[in-house]
Amino acid sequence: MSTPVARPRVAVFKFSSCAGCQLQILNIEDQLLAVVGAVDFAYFVMAKRENVPGPYDLGFVEGAITSTEEVKKIKQVRGQVRKLVALGSCACFGGLPSLKNSRTQREVEAEVYEHPGAICSIPAAGIDRYVPVDGLLRGCPIDTDELLELVKAELLGITPSLRTHSVCMECKLQENPCLFQTRGEVCLGPVTSAGCGARCPSNGRACHGCRGPSDDPNARSLAQAMWEAGLTREEIYRRFQLYAGDTQAFQEGGRLP
Amino acid sequence: MAFPMAAPAALAAARLARAALADLWQALAASHRMAAPVACDGVFRFQETADLAAVRLDYNTTILPAKKFFYPPVETIFRFHRHRGALAPDEEACEARRPLALFGLHGCDVRALELLDQVYTGEFSDPAYARARAETFIVALSCLEPGPSCFCTSFRSGPFPESGFDLLLTDLGGHYLVEAGSARGAGLLQQLGAEPADSEDQLLKTHRLREAVARFRRHIPTEGxxxxxxxxxxxxxxxxxxxxxxxxxxxxxxxxxxxxxxxxxxxxxxxxxxxxxxxxxxxxxxxxxxxxxxxxxxxxxxxxxxxxxxxxxxxxxxxxxxxxxxxxxxxxxxxxxxxxxxxxxxxxxxx
Incomplete structure (x- = not known):
């Protein structure tokens, strides 16, 4: 609970990411005008030409931190915002960029750049590795409904109700057939945080865990079920590595004894 | 609260030719929204359907139980607006819907509704639930083939239900035995003008029940x-x-x-x-x-x-x-x- 600001000044920052999560802000087409009326996008480079310097009431940060430059920059951002929200899985826990973390920086740099000499990257991490974070909007990309819930909660001065139980809950409430149980498709839904409305399994695709670990996830037990379903150790490791391999929970899943 | 379906013993029993099942369906569908087990994506769900041909009375179980019709997975209780600094509920006209008929519920699901009734219409009654339950017509179905995970005999909730239905269908091979469990069930049987069942039908039902019970391999011993x-x-x-x-x-x-x-x-x-x-x-x-x-x-x-x-x-x-x-x-x-x-x-x- 905090005192709400009448029309909070909002800033949107980009780090190592695909920009898809900031684009999601603009994708709230039917409610975008109402959002712009309710908050002041003071800094949002993707969306507007005139951007105003801080301080800001609310900062959204998209992307992982994967260079020492970015470490400095995220600390500066933290100093300019009253509340900091990680926007999307990259900012929450490393996301897709963290895929590279199982290899050396030199190896992955050489794979992408012809002359990697000037690249000084560090393992990709969520922003909370370097600065305190007030809220997480998970997902690759973020869910616009969750974004709206967070903005409304901020306007009301209350804690947003974004539950992080399993995707299975949302999947079952829609009475989807379980992909794991009925089609033998390995699904990360049981240990992945909800909030997406079980979008992938509802469309016949297994959950790839883009929203990261759910509450009290038992990834080790799911890994055992994946093993029994015929996946190799390498395959299981890769499943858990894809989006949130840097989280302790998914690391445990990937380390099947 | 007491439901009309709480009538103790069968008020009437009739024989229904397999082809005449459509007559029963039609008679109910004239005044009810029909919901029944339907196959989709290789699984069964209870779903509203107007088409008896889509109904799969050979189903084993559904993903979600029938409680979803009385107590939806997600629902809006009411809408509200701010009025003089406080929140006030919107005045909304309650949409009138035809009552529901659930067609083909197994004993386990019938018992489950009876148990939920104790929760939702007991000390603290939920008016929406109570209304939906009271107006719903239940056609139960004796379960002849237990699924691999079933253990209803442990709690005597199945395979053949003993209460909680308006009509109970038991497949006797050539025809169905239809038993009324409530006055409105008996009324519908009367309306259908079906041939009354005889002691042979009851004997055959008992036989079918014994066969079904013998198929159960799983059990929770409830004694102690x-x-x-x-x-x-x-x-x-x-x-x-x-x-x-x-x-x-x-x-x-x-x-x-x-x-x-x-x-x-x-x-x-x-x-x-x-x-x-x-x-x-x-x-x-x-x-x-x-x-x-x-x-x-x-x-x-x-x-x-x-x-x-x-x-x-x-x-x-x-x-x-x-x-x-x-x-x-x-x-x-x-x-x-x-x-x-x-x-x-x-x-x-x-x-």
Whole structure:
């Protein structure tokens, strides 16, 4: 609970990411005008030409931190915002960029750049590795409904109700057939945080865990079920590595004894 | 509260030729929305359908139980607006809908509704639930072929239901035996003008029941079960289950007698209007037991697993006089880790 600001000044920052999560802000087409009326996008480079310097009431940060430059920059951002929200899985826990973390920086740099000499990257991490974070909007990309819930909660001065139980809950409430149980498709839904409305399994695709670990996830037990379903150790490791391999929970899943 | 269906013994019984099932369907469909087991994506669901040809009376079980018709998975309780600084509910006309007829419910699901009635129409009655239940016509179906996870005989909720229906269909091969369980069921039988059943039909039904019961391979021995559970609070089985359980909540969502829900307000961006929502919740989720300042009554996964089993097999009985499990097997079928009340009780008994 905090005192709400009448029309909070909002800033949107980009780090190592695909920009898809900031684009999601603009994708709230039917409610975008109402959002712009309710908050002041003071800094949002993707969306507007005139951007105003801080301080800001609310900062959204998209992307992982994967260079020492970015470490400095995220600390500066933290100093300019009253509340900091990680926007999307990259900012929450490393996301897709963290895929590279199982290899050396030199190896992955050489794979992408012809002359990697000037690249000084560090393992990709969520922003909370370097600065305190007030809220997480998970997902690759973020869910616009969750974004709206967070903005409304901020306007009301209350804690947003974004539950992080399993995707299975949302999947079952829609009475989807379980992909794991009925089609033998390995699904990360049981240990992945909800909030997406079980979008992938509802469309016949297994959950790839883009929203990261759910509450009290038992990834080790799911890994055992994946093993029994015929996946190799390498395959299981890769499943858990894809989006949130840097989280302790998914690391445990990937380390099947 | 008493439902019209609570009539004790069958008021009437008739023989219905297989082809005449359509007459029964039509007679009900004239004044009801029809819902029945329907196949889709290789699974069965209870669904509203106007078409008897789509109905699969050979189904084993559905993903979600029939409670979803009376107590929807997610629903808006009411809409509200700000009025003189306070929130006031919107005045909304209640949409008039034709009553529902559930066609083809197995004994386990019929019993489950009777148990939910005790919860939702007992000391604290939910008017929406009570209204929907009272006007719903239930055509039950004797279950001849138990599924691989079924254990309804443990609680006498099946395979053939004994109460809780308006009509009960039993497939006797060449024809159906239709028995009325309520005055309105008997009335419908009268209206159909079907040939009355004779003692041979009843004999055949008893025979079918014996055959069906003999097919069950799984059982929870209920004799002394509460006592067993009361002594098993520290049993090592709970720790072993903790290592297995994924905390996903699936078992409670598919359970026909689970009734916990969450209520929250979804405010619109104008911060002046919004809706109060309700959705099924689960005691298996970490945040279910969380209260102010982060305190949590069941932080330990083992405690949450224990809560589910104890509620079904112990606490519900203490509160309502019957076991809270109906042996439908949905939680077993839906669990990725195959966590199973039958094997849990067997482990507690040291079998």
């Amino acid at each position: 079960l509460p006592r067993l559970l009361n002594q098993a609070f520290q049993h090592p089985v709970w720790q072993a289950l903790k290592d297995q359980c994924l905390s996903c909540g699936t078992c409670t969502v598919v359970c026909p007698t689970c009734y916990c829900f969450n209520v929250w307000d979804k405010v619109n961006l104008d911060l002046e209007t919004g809706e109060r929502k309700m959705a099924w919740d689960s005691c298996q989720l970490l945040d279910f037991g969380q209260v102010a300042l982060g305190q949590n009554f069941r932080r330990d996964r083992a405690a949450r697993i224990k809560q589910r089993i104890y509620h079904k097999l112990n606490y519900f009985r203490e509160q309502y006089g019957k076991f809270g499990c109906v042996g439908c097997g949905r939680c077993v079928e839906a669990c990725v880790k195959h966590i199973d009340p039958v094997t849990i009780v067997a482990a507690l008994k040291g079998v």
